[in-house]
Amino acid sequence: MKTLTTTEELAQFCELARTKPYVTIDTEFLRERTYYSKLCLIQLAVPDHDGDDAVLVDPLVGDLSLEPLYELFRDTSVVKVFHAARQDLEIFFVEAKVFPEPLFDTQVAAMVCGFGEQVGYETLVRKIAKQGLDKSSRFTDWSRRPLTEAQQKYAIADVTHLRKIYEFLAAKIAENGRTHWVAEEIQILTNPETYTIRPSEAWKRVKTRTTTPKFLAVVRELARFREGYAQSRNIPRNRVFKDDALIELASTKPRSMQDLGRSRLLLREARKGEIADGILAAIKVGTECKPEEMPRVDTSREKLQVNQALADLLRVLLKAKTESSGVASKLIATASDLDLIAAGERDVPALSGWRHEVFGEEALRLCEGKIALAAKGNSVKTIRLN
Template sequence: MREVIVDNPEQLQQLCEELQAEYVLALDTEFLREKTYYAQLCLVQIATPHLIACIDPIQINDISPFLKILYDPQKLKVMHSARQDLEIFHDMTQQVPAPLFDTQIAATLLGYGDQLGYANLVEKMLGIKLAKTHTRTNWSHRPLGRGQIEYAMDDVRYLLQVYQIQTDALEKLGRSDWLQKDFAALTDPQLYRQSMEDLWQKVRGANTLKGVQLAVLQRLAYWREQQAVEKNRPRRWILRDDLLLEIARQMPQTPAALTQIPGHDAYLQKNADTIVALVEQGKAMPKSQWPTTSKFTRLTPEQEAKVDLLMAVVRTRAAQAHVTPSVLANRKELECLVQGNKPCSVMRGWRAELVGNELQAILEGDRHVYLDSGQIKVQTE
């Protein structure tokens, strides 16, 4: 298989012309985001049955010819644990490459377990052990060493083989269509867009606040996000979660009072007037507009028993289908199902077909569960 390093526009154009004839592309990226808000794309790896290419976006300012190939709806993109990689391309274009096949998700339907890493999947499916020597490397440093290049190429070298084996196995099991909704959800741009008004929910410890404190937190989290985006710096570099919480809890009315909060830093001092103004904005918000946290409702003993029963059915159906139970539903989802609080993933797509509809029928009394020679059975009334 031919290996290519693409680090100038002429090579990129030549590669893109070659990729025009391909309909299935293995794809991976290397990136950094420790010091930035947006991930810094450092390398793009592409594989076809004939070549492996590493595109260097640090050396090539404009990779739009490749993006045109990537966003071609006639080309299937094969990836492993694709979400973070897709987020990078979404941030670049506000769109997500599609269609997609994610080998990590497919592995869950083939009995390989949940959230299996690429190296472990390759070893289990192909018997090939991949090196992990550059897992924590600095991909923005140039020039890249040969070991780094080999590591990066290995991330796509076996993807198409894994994809072919998985698609054949899914076809034999009659599960070829089961994952289409999962893949479509990953390529929905809305997945990578967040409501600025709801950013307070991402603040660790937000559930310890209440009432007007949450309104203040909402204003502070909104401002912090704007600052992080504008400066392309991590949120925590603007204002740490613990400081956001303490400001919202104490609601200081003056810059002097603000700087009395333990752990305050230079950035907080520099923006003290703005932060105090944000506190006042939050306090002035009408009560009807205050955000609220989800109230935890403890299950009754009867509901706990129902969850235990449903969990037993999930485990049984998972064993029969050779998938891990958590792929179908975890206990928290079953608690929601029993309480009727919100739609659960187990009631959508292939999960509903495999077990979700059955669980709902059990709750509604249309089916009942019994033991037969130590085996859990579900009987239709």
């Protein structure tokens, strides 16, 4: 197998790929010690070519620009095929603000085709390509060089088998008339908002039992500081301070370095220097926040009255639709979706787009008393009511 280490080599392969109907792509990266993923390797493969139809691209060795790859991403005549693309796409979006177009995600397609929820690549290789995978290099350090032969074989297998998987799933989806279903899911993956993390909204990911506006104002400012600091230094947010320390700080509200030193959960490095200064400044801003500017948790949905009997019927209907359509149930509707529908909510993902075709339309009829459910053998049927 060939490893590309120069821009010229990458450009040549991308020119070849632009003559093909699709190219399969995967990446290897590290994120344990950084805020943003560190790209360590890119794997590419094209169909039906004599010679090097699959290559590794090494961004850590030599003088290599990824611009030829980004030009390939922009070429709408070539389908870019990934499996579980979210983390791969985040890398390219952060690096170059570019998304592959058009994009095909075999994990999404597999769920639409009845392979279950969050189906793994290894499962698809076994069921579709009829091959096995050597996963011994799964937890390798991809930043170390040189790569071993086993690492290279492991990496290249992630795009070579993907060709057969893509061809099988694309044909099955077209045959079933579900191309637009996959396209709707892909729109989420190629939406910049999916990968944009704003420090001002970081507090919403912090789990806390206390939801009073005064407390949340301090949580918001601490989370804002932590996120901004982690982004600017490219370090994991937990290396600044962890969530449990953030909650402790929001509760105790230290006002001096001496107060900060009494924290039980704060890392030693955070008790001095820029981090300590940032913590104290954030607490000051949070405690001085005006009432009208304090954050509030949206509890409107918590007050909804769920018709539990209706929710149970919706679960039965979902199971029936899952079996008849062959689509993973969690891809159609979550348990939370069903409870919201049973409480009268209609702004629910399960009631729009392709989900409306599969489940939403009948779910609304069930809520309106226009259909009933009946068991017939091992299956459930819907019966229209006058």
